[in-house]
Amino acid sequence: MLRLPAFEFRPVRSVEDAAALLSEYGSDALPVAGGTDLYANMKLGLFTPRVVVGLRSIAELRRMHFDPAHGLRLGALCSLDSIARDPAVLLHYPALATAAAMVGTPEIRSMGTIGGNLCLETRCTYYNQSADWRKALGYCLKRDGDLCRVALHSPTCKAINASDTAPVMQAYDARISLVGPHGARVVAARDFFSNDGAHATVRQSDEILAEIALPPPPRGARSSYRKLRLRNAFDFPLLGVAVAVATNEAGACTQARVLLGAVGSAPIEVEGAGALLLGSHFAAATLADAAEEVFRAGKPLENANASLLYRKRMLRVLAQRALEDVAAPLR
Amino acid sequence: MSAAPSKMLATLNVNGRDVTLAFLPHATLLEVLREELRLTGTKHGCELGQCGACTVLVDGAPVLSCLTLAADTIDRPITSVEGIAVADALHPVQRAFLDLGAAQCGYCTPGFIVAAVHLLERTTSPSETEIREALAGHLCRCTGYTKIVEAVALAGQRMRATTHG
Amino acid sequence: MGNNGARSTEGRVVGAALPRIDGYAKVTGAALFADDMAFPRMLFGRLLRSPHAHARILSIDYEKALRLPGVVAIATGRDLPVRYGILPSTQDETVFAIEKVRYVGEPVAGIVAEDERTAQRAAALIEVRYEALPSVMSIDDALRDLTENGEKIHPESRKSNNVHKDVHLTFGDIEAGFADADRVFDDEYFFEGNTHAALEEHSAVAICGADGKLTLWSSTQTPHYLHRVAAAVLEMPASRIRIIAPPIGGGFGGKTEPVAHELAAAYFARATGRPVKFTLTREEIFYTHRGRHPVRIHLQTGVKNDGTITACRLQTWLDGGAFGSYGVATTYYTGALLPVTYKMGAYAFDGCRVYTNKPPCGPKRGHGTTQPRYAFESQLDDIANALGLDAGAYRAAIAVVPYSRTINHLRVTSCGIREALSAVAERTDYGAKHGKLAPGRGIGLAASAYLCGAGLPIYWNPMPHSGAVVKVDRGGGVTVFCGTSDCGQGSQNMLAAIVAETLGVDILDVSVCAGDTDLTPVDLGSYSSRVTFMAGNAARSAALEVRERIAAAAAAELGIAPERCAFASGRIFDRDEPDRALAFVDAARAAEARCGTLVGVGSYTPPADLHGDFKGSGVGPSPAYSYSACVAEVEVDFETGEVRVDRIVLAHDCGRALNPSIVEGQIEGSAYMGMGEALMEESAFRDDLHRIPNLLDYKTPTMLDTPSIEAIVIETEELEGPYGAKEAGEGPLNPVIPAIANAVADAIGARIFATPIVPERVLQALDGTTGPLRLRAPVAARTA
Structure with a gap:
């Protein structure tokens, strides 16, 4: 049986304690919440921290609160399952509920947290393999090697950000609070994900993702998340498209964000698609043009469980469907 | 690296009883249940959270014991398949699995059973879709799932009959 | 054969959708699969596997690994040089690769240690030097003419290139048949390979006593073949080896032939005198494979x-x-x-x-x-x-x-x-x-x-494909002994059902002792869908032999002719006058008193004119x-x-x-x-x-x-x-x-x-x- 490498487990009860421990051990420590991603990666030898800081008992990070004036505040330890079932999330941020409900399996959603899903380690078919497998291959840029197996001449790692909720958070323009030994900082979701497969996010090793704040839903808000996968459970996205729009009384689009997940090392905002929607009434031709923008913007590589040609082609299909999801009730 | 880390002494609440035992700080709940407590009903099929065979209840919710640290379950009630039957009587879910032939090789069965018990604790009249969604994190290679879905529905029906009858 | 039985009217077991007898242990988690077993002082094994698809092994140095505290023994190909293979015509494997490795994941060495983590760490310390050879990764590659630098995967093979076997059969006049056709359909297809992915991860546990008797529990669908191969590879008499197939967590053909970890467990148990367990990881199972051919x-x-x-x-x-x-x-x-x-x-x-x-x-x-x-x-x-x-x-x-x-x-x-x-x-x-x-x-x-x-059979022999023994206890309990392995298909229940039906007893009064080469007659194994037909016929014969003796004794007690004895519901009664009856347990005791120990044997050999x-x-x-x-x-x-x-x-x-x-x-x-x-x-x-x-x-x-x-x-x-x-x-x-x-x-x-x-x-x-x-x-x- 695959087993975890040795480490010291340090459960904490407060964000401050967590930050202090992480600060003390530096890169030798890793925080863990649900563990569904980290422990699997550790069993594959991808991480060998000396100390694992257990966040599960930080009660303050389990809070979820919505009010129409301030929006939604999600403690980082809220389980994906609780988010997927929450009435306020379902009503005001349906794409988030959908994305959370499409992660993994019921067990993974019950163990896994929103903070963990946003900090999900990037994935690649050359990387998410056992130590022996990677050794047989000769390793790769992301871990122990100096060559990206996906793009041989790439100076940076091309692993995929395969979080379902990441593109959605960015579509909703969420703010992410990071707490470190020297205090807190708030980062916009669009700045949180670093477009480098080797480092999924800008979170520093001594920081804790504490809370996610979503702005109140704007007038006439509509949103959707579409996911491409081969099985209806377990699978990470081969592609994800998140769309969030707002409309005025006349039904014209006043705000639009179209995000692509599971293509690059960070969610990709397709600004051209959003620009096409702005001011539009979601006419079929507009949606098709916006989907075309998405198709052009996404550049998948051979690093997931479907060919890049297929994923490229599905960009337009998924985008079209996500756009129709938000347009349909308005037509 | 070569110095073996020492075990920790802790109390776990397993199947309704507190047990104090020593285990490695980096041992998973799966390892502690199977290897320290010899509760071998909990199985492993992938070690990476990709099959559901190792599912147990912690705090009443199904978790993958292969991705749960035993040290992180201190003070939280743990229920494995061995804790599902009441005294010598099978739980209705177990009875239904038996009656309908929903266990073939039996290897995925304990995981399915604890997850199904959890589902029926929330509702004894789940629709077929609800059953399939609740148990989608469990792979079975023998049954094609048909009799498992039927058994969970039957167990719910019997539980309703007992409660309301 | 006369033992197949006409459609019974007296039975309550055959044809009924009863809960399977092994179901109770399976729904409670009580069933003990191979990896569920543990013994005091047990060692844990790991296999070091090849990182190359095709390479020559130049040297293996495991001194450093052996010095790691907790490591007890290490073995390589030299220690177990006997070639084996499930078919007599293809004896091409060794437990650990010798001279060459032929796929990524092929076992190269085995380690046993006080715990699994140590064994794993030791594996990483073994230094193997390889000389890489060109790899052959597709049918087209394998059929290609080998150039000077190309080397056959199996150099000793007499076939050209990398061909393993070719077969040509014709029945009837094929050319005339096509000439006679109004239309000819001509297509090419490709069926991709895939694997069993049985949920249970293969496991083997072995113990070897000071008397030199070796017992090996393994998740195997074919304990008899494992028995033969273990004897050959370990170069010890089969009479000193006992193979036991515990419940198998799914097979689908993936556990039908002896593979390295089972033989390694047996080898190390003998070498160290301590119990040894090898359990494969999921990844290793993909390498062990034996799955569907592309x-x-x-x-x-x-x-x-x-x-x-x-x-x-x-x-x-x-x-x-x-x-x-x-x-x-x-x-x-x-x-x-x-x-x-x-x-x-x-x-x-x-x-x-x-x-x-x-x-x-x-x-x-x-x-x-x-x-x-x-x-x-x-x-x-x-x-x-x-x-x-x-x-x-x-x-x-x-x-x-x-x-x-x-x-x-x-x-x-x-x-x-x-x-x-x-x-x-x-x-x-x-x-x-x-x-x-x-x-x-x-x-x-x-x-x-x-x-x-x-x-x-897989190896030519004139012996039965299945044997069974049925024993009746003085308490009325019935035990059927048969070499079958239950991989979830329900062979235990099948044996119990046939015997219960034949003897007219409750299926829960029948115990099954299966898949144990010390205790059970040979059954060739759970493959090619043979068990119900062959082991079922053997069990039926064995039960009939016992039934005949019980009928004779009951007939004497009841004062009727034995042919009139009917067996049902735990009773033996007069077919024509059902109230004249004897409890099964009393009839069994009477039979034991008359004929001695109450045991019946049965065998099944397929007819000779099938082909x-x-x-x-x-x-x-x-x-x-x-x-x-x-x-x-x-x-x-x-x-x-x-x-x-x-x-x-x-x-x-x-x-x-x-x-x-x-x-x-x-x-x-x-x-x-x-x-x-x-x-x-x-x-x-x-x-x-x-x-x-x-x-x-x-x-x-x-x-x-x-x-x-x-x-x-x-x-x-x-x-x-x-x-x-x-x-x-x-x-x-x-x-x-x-x-x-x-x-x-x-x-x-x-x-x-x-x-x-x-x-x-x-x-x-x-x-x-x-x-x-x-x-x-x-x-x-x-x-x-």
Whole structure:
């Protein structure tokens, strides 16, 4: 049986304690919440921290609160399952509920947290393999090697950000609070994900993702998340498209964000698609043009469980469907 | 690296009883249940959270014991398949699995059973879709799932009959 | 034989959907699988595996690993040099590689230590120097002429290039048959390899006493073959080795031959004198493999305008992976069973298996017959469409008839193919739907046949294929001893049911002692769907022997003739006057008093006249064949290429259903597994490595991808089967894959000539593009 490498487990009860421990051990420590991603990666030898800081008992990070004036505040330890079932999330941020409900399996959603899903380690078919497998291959840029197996001449790692909720958070323009030994900082979701497969996010090793704040839903808000996968459970996205729009009384689009997940090392905002929607009434031709923008913007590589040609082609299909999801009730 | 880390002494609440035992700080709940407590009903099929065979209840919710640290379950009630039957009587879910032939090789069965018990604790009249969604994190290679879905529905029906009858 | 039993009227067990006797332990978690066992002072083993697909081993240095505290012993190929293989003709494996490695993941050394982590750490300290050799990763590569620097994967092989086995058989006048045809259909198909992915991770535990007696528990479907191979490899008498097969957590053919970790466990137990356990990780199971062969298929079928098959020529190329395994049999099986389903005027078969630098392929549910069946039933659908025939009625018209001989001389007895075809067609209204559903929706049908055990054993010998002993205790308890291994198919329950029925006792009064080479007579193992038929017949014979003695004693007590004794409900009574009765336990005691210890023995050997007299005639014959038919309904998303299976209806002729619930379970599981193979499961390689050796990336269908399966049990009376039974474990898988392929063809109006039917292939077919979108397929998938 695959087993975890040795480490010291340090459960904490407060964000401050967590930050202090992480600060003390530096890169030798890793925080863990649900563990569904980290422990699997550790069993594959991808991480060998000396100390694992257990966040599960930080009660303050389990809070979820919505009010129409301030929006939604999600403690980082809220389980994906609780988010997927929450009435306020379902009503005001349906794409988030959908994305959370499409992660993994019921067990993974019950163990896994929103903070963990946003900090999900990037994935690649050359990387998410056992130590022996990677050794047989000769390793790769992301871990122990100096060559990206996906793009041989790439100076940076091309692993995929395969979080379902990441593109959605960015579509909703969420703010992410990071707490470190020297205090807190708030980062916009669009700045949180670093477009480098080797480092999924800008979170520093001594920081804790504490809370996610979503702005109140704007007038006439509509949103959707579409996911491409081969099985209806377990699978990470081969592609994800998140769309969030707002409309005025006349039904014209006043705000639009179209995000692509599971293509690059960070969610990709397709600004051209959003620009096409702005001011539009979601006419079929507009949606098709916006989907075309998405198709052009996404550049998948051979690093997931479907060919890049297929994923490229599905960009337009998924985008079209996500756009129709938000347009349909308005037509 | 070569110095073996020492075990920790802790109390776990397993199947309704507190047990104090020593285990490695980096041992998973799966390892502690199977290897320290010899509760071998909990199985492993992938070690990476990709099959559901190792599912147990912690705090009443199904978790993958292969991705749960035993040290992180201190003070939280743990229920494995061995804790599902009441005294010598099978739980209705177990009875239904038996009656309908929903266990073939039996290897995925304990995981399915604890997850199904959890589902029926929330509702004894789940629709077929609800059953399939609740148990989608469990792979079975023998049954094609048909009799498992039927058994969970039957167990719910019997539980309703007992409660309301 | 006279032991098969007429349809019993007195029984309450056979034919009843009783809970299976092993179910109690399985729903409570009490069943002890191999990895659940532990012994004091037990050591844990790990295998060091090759990082190269093809390389020469220059040196192995494990001194550093041996010095790691906690490491107890290390062994390499030199320590266990005896070659073995499941077939006598292919003794090409050693426990640890010697001189060469032939696939990534091949065991090179074994380590045992005080705990598993230490063993794993030690493995990383072993230094192996390799000289890499060019790798051979596809059928085309393996058939290519070897250049000067090329080296055969098995240099000692006498075949050219990397060919392992080639077979050429012709029955009837094939040229005349094609000349006589009005139309000839000529297609190429590619069936991708896939694996069993049984949920239980293979485990073996061994102990060796100071007396030199070795006991090995292993998740094996074939304890007898493991016994033979262990004796050979360990170079010790078989009489000092005991193999025990505990409950097996799924097999599907993946645990049917001795593999390295089992033999390593035995070796280290003997070497160290301590209990040793080896449990494989999921990734290691993908390397151990022995799964479905990738097969390239060329199929030419000549038909009259009414659909009569005048000639059929089948050519198969099998990608065998690095070792022989069951491959010679697999090669024959790709050709042997096509004529068991349909009548043909003439039949020619050419099979060729090649070695490649991939984990060895072997038998998976449907062993070798699944791939050509997919091709044949696909082409048959195209023939029916081209000739304007209803696919169901057409198949029924050309199907073999009961009690006949096939063109390749196989003996057919009971045959429910027509009943199965009409059952699935009627249940689904196939005739009214096929070709008439809305675009994107499709319905497909297919049929198939399978063995009830191989007519000949794997190693030639004149002994029975199955033996059983039935013992009656003074308390009325009955124990049946038989060498079977229960991998979930229900063989324990089958043995208990047959014995309970024969003796008229409650099934829970029967205990089964199985799969223990010290205690149980030989049964060849759980493969080729042989257990119900063969072990069932042996158990029936053994029970009848006991019954005769009990009847004699009871008759004396009751003052009637023994022929009048009926056995039911734990009583022996006068058939004509049921109130004259004796409790079973009292009758058993009386019998023991009369004749001594109450034990009956039974054996089963298949009849000798099952096959023709030609080289290769040994593969394919079976004492009986099961028949299946399947209809699948699908919905195809034209934009994404995704296929959703909405419905699978599967009718299976299992002879008589000893336990209808278990038969249904086998049908449902077969339908599911076939669906996975049709749509998503594949052994995929890249850069010499298995690309997806885990259960997240190797796709097996989840509950949300699987429809509720409708199983229809078709009962025929198989005169030679125990209580009329045949098989249900493998046959029902075969029609599922072509039924889904045919449904997809109906939905999209185009044929896809390769499996699995992944979304990319569907889009390719819809586009009418040629050439493989997925470049790793050895044969370009052709699109219509």
